[in-house]
Amino acid sequence: MKTNLLFTFIFALVFSISHAQSTKYLSMRWKDVATKMPEAWYGTEEAKAVGENVLLNQKEIGGWEKNKEYHQPLSDSEKAEIKSNKAAVGATFDNGATITELRFLAKVYGHNPDSRYKEAFEKGLNYIFVSQYDNGGWPQFFPIRGGKGDYSMRITYNDDAMVNTLKFLREIYSGNQAYSALKLDQNLIAQAQKSFNSGIDCILKTQILVKGSPTVWCAQHDEKTLAPAKARSYELPSFSGSESVRIVQLLMELENPSQEVINAVDGAINWFENHKIEDIKLETEINTEGKKNRIVVSDPNAEALWARFYDLETGKPFFCDRDGIKKNSLAEIGYERRNGYSWYTNAPEKLLKEYPDWKKKVEQN
Structure with a gap:
């Protein structure tokens, strides 16, 4: 009797651990499930179930919506x-959308060569091609939402949408x-390389010039004039430090x-x-x-x-609330935007450390 009880206990314990491990992905973020699970996981029944959700959520145009937890039942x-809204506007590159789903499909297809995964992947790849402007840039959403x-x-460029693409x-x-495994x-x-090259050309064309010298970029640029452009009310045209x-x-x-690329990098580094x-x-206090x-x-x-934003005329940092009025300090804007947005960054520091080695390398070639 004791042996049977011990066996039952061990079996239950093993089952419990195994079940906990197999469902761990449900408590994770979608972007981590999509690309950062152990490689063998993408061949499991759980991954196949997630794959069904990703296939179902693909828009007719080929892309996916953002901020969706596609791994949840x-x-x-x-x-x-979802089926009734497949033709609705909503596909985007914002917050990693579409690119994340495509990377996931490639992973599950590598373990489960279901032709539907490959078809969806190719459809998504064509979505990238068809949404690209003739000048090489990409909008945040396609088809364009709103008026x-x-x-x-x-x-x-906001939230690295175009760079990720x-x-x-x-x-x-x-x-x-x-x-x-996709054997594209x-x-x-060839179209992917052509699209990439066109995108790099757009980056070079949109770099902000000051007295003829290249500097940095705005978070978004006008799709026709290529000039720095406004996004949300507190995201005004600017030099982007982020x-x-x-x-x-x-x-x-x-x-x-090319020499044009080298000049672009040199100019941006000088600006930083x-x-x-x-x-x-930055510090966090507890207010009254x-x-x-x-x-x-x-x-x-x-x-x-x-700073995230620098004034295009003065070159000085500015901060902005939802009223769209520029302020000189973080303390001058309201609590919600002051604490709900990234107004400063230290990311350029790493770039400045990498630059000398890069410069030495290109000068030797």
Whole structure:
């Protein structure tokens, strides 16, 4: 009897651990489930179930919506609603959408060669091609949502949307093993490289010039004039101390960069050097209402920071509330935007450290 009880206990314990491990993905974020699970997981029944959700949620145009937890189980009513909205506007590159789902499909197809995964992947890849402007840029949403002038139609560097798309395209045409199982048609691969090259050309054309010298970029640019453009009410045309970082890193990753690319990087690095903010740091205090509140304090030993927005005329940092009025300090804007948005970054510091080695390398070639 004791032996049977012991066996039953061990079996229950093993089952419990196994079940907990197999369902762990349900408590994770979608972007981590999509690309950061152990490789063997993408061949499991759980991954196949998630794959069904991803296939179901793909829009007729080929892309996916943002901020959706595609790995969570769906009810029959939810599935019916998704099917009825497949033609609705909603596909986007914002917050990693579409690119994340495509990377997931490539992973599950590598373990489960279901032709539907490949068809969906190719459809998504064509979505990238068809949504690209003739000038090489991409809007945030496609088809364009809202009316004429909606900021989602702007060429979007915000939240690294365009950079993420370009990095994905480079993976496609450079023979990245993550996509080898798909055995993509050579025409698609060639189109990926053409699309990438056009995107780099757009980056060079949209770089803001000051007295003829290249500087950095705005978070979004007009899709026709290529000029810095406004997005949300508190995201005014500006020099971007944040989004410009990933753009420069992408340019520095190019093999055999042209002189135009080298000039673009040199100009951006010079701008970052001249616009660092020293002797301050961000801290969080508890205000009189017992809420956490972000403040700027003096600190002569603080690491350098950069503002997210710099004025296009004065070159000075500015901050903005939902009223669209520029302010000179973080303390001048309301509590909600002050604490609900990233107004400073230290990301350029890493870029400045990488630059000397990059410069030496290109000078030797």
